[in-house]
Amino acid sequence: MKITKELFEKYAIAAISSNALVFDSLTSAFAGVMSKLSNVILGPKISIDSLSGAQLLVAEKYICLRAFYEQIPQLDLVLTPNGFGVVSNQNLTPASKDRVDSLRKTLLQQSDEALDLLIQSLIGMEDWAKSVNARMLIDSLFYSASALRDYAGKPDAFRSDLFRYRPRIAEAEENIRRAISSVMFNRLLEGTRLKNLTDSEVLLSWSLCKAIGYFINSQGQAFKHELNTTVNLLEDQPDDFPVYKDSEAYKVKHFERYKNEKDDTTYFFG
Numbered sequence: 001m002k003i004t005k006e007l008f009e010k011y012a013i014a015a016i017s018s019n020a021l022v023f024d025s026l027t028s029a030f031a032g033v034m035s036k037l038s039n040v041i042l043g044p045k046i047s048i049d050s051l052s053g054a055q056l057l058v059a060e061k062y063i064c065l066r067a068f069y070e071q072i073p074q075l076d077l078v079l080t081p082n083g084f085g086v087v088s089n090q091n092l093t094p095a096s097k098d099r100v101d102s103l104r105k106t107l108l109q110q111s112d113e114a115l116d117l118l119i120q121s122l123i124g125m126e127d128w129a130k131s132v133n134a135r136m137l138i139d140s141l142f143y144s145a146s147a148l149r150d151y152a153g154k155p156d157a158f159r160s161d162l163f164r165y166r167p168r169i170a171e172a173e174e175n176i177r178r179a180i181s182s183v184m185f186n187r188l189l190e191g192t193r194l195k196n197l198t199d200s201e202v203l204l205s206w207s208l209c210k211a212i213g214y215f216i217n218s219q220g221q222a223f224k225h226e227l228n229t230t231v232n233l234l235e236d237q238p239d240d241f242p243v244y245k246d247s248e249a250y251k252v253k254h255f256e257r258y259k260n261e262k263d264d265t266t267y268f269f270g
Contacts, residue, residue, distance in 0.1 A: 001048050001056075003030045003063060011064040014103055022068075025075060029067035037063065041118065043133035046125070055121050062114035069107035072100065112159035116144040124195030134193045141188065141209050142169045151213030165216055172215035172223065176208055179231050181249035184241065200240035204230055 005023040009015055015022045037059060038048060051059055119137055122128045137143060148157035148165065162169075177185045188205050191197035197205065211226035235253075238245040 001034065001060070001063070003060070003067075007060060008064045008068075011061045012068045012107070014106075015068060022075070026067050026071050029071040030063060033063045033067045033070070041115070041133060041137065042122075043128060043131040045127040045131060046122070052121075055118060058114050058118045058121065062111050062118060065107050065111035065114065069104055069111055072104050072107075108160060109158045112145065116146065116159050119144065123193060126194065129193040129195070135189075138189060138193050140169055140173060141192070141205060142212060143192075147209060147212075148216075151209045152216045153213065168216045169212060172212045175215075175223075176211065176227065176230075179227055180204075180208075180234060181244060181247040183247045184234070184244040184249075187243040198240070200233075200237065204233060204241070207233065 005020055008023050008026070034048065042048065048056075048059060122134070123138075128134050142148065142151075142162065142165075145157045145159045145161060148154040148161060152165070154161065173185070188197070188201060188208070191201055192205070207226060207230045211223050211230065214220075214222040214226060234241055234244050238250065244250055
């Protein structure tokens, strides 16, 4: 992929300039973000050039915005009538810290959203879904910022906010694993990556996401109630969840103790 000045300024509108000072200063940043995209997000079996048209557009947007975001601390930016540029002579005054911080925040949010969209578009692609990269990126039911917005009442959340809430999410999901078994939870994650969840599993995931949202907001009773609802769903319809029915957790719950019958050859008196 080649990032041109025109392509960069298509997404980073704040950097539009008659000269190429901003763009030229981002060469190494573009390479770094592309490397991260290839090695951390896509993995060995998916190349940037093999992405579909829609995926490529999202990837380009992510690369341009993320590179600009990461490089800004090394730039002396000046605010011009057309946007931000680089200080090129002593007569120009660098933009205020508040303006630069606001720009960086916007760039981070927009690049976060682009990355979420790209990951969402990779779901269901078998080569990617079975990769280590996919397992690292989707190791939780809350794998994108949309989960925070939809289930935790965080309408302004972006991908970077997931790191802030990760400890609470992890604690909630550890409780969930104990309640429904790790194998059932892992099946939900696998089905999410492969995009092959059954209707019953989708319903189960939806209920668990609601529970995690309650936990994030310290609504302990609501969390317990929603978790009990999902456990009841598993117990009432075990045939809809064969992975759970075959789990050790299910067998332990439904273990029948040996009954000492009189007609047994080894009947014990007592």
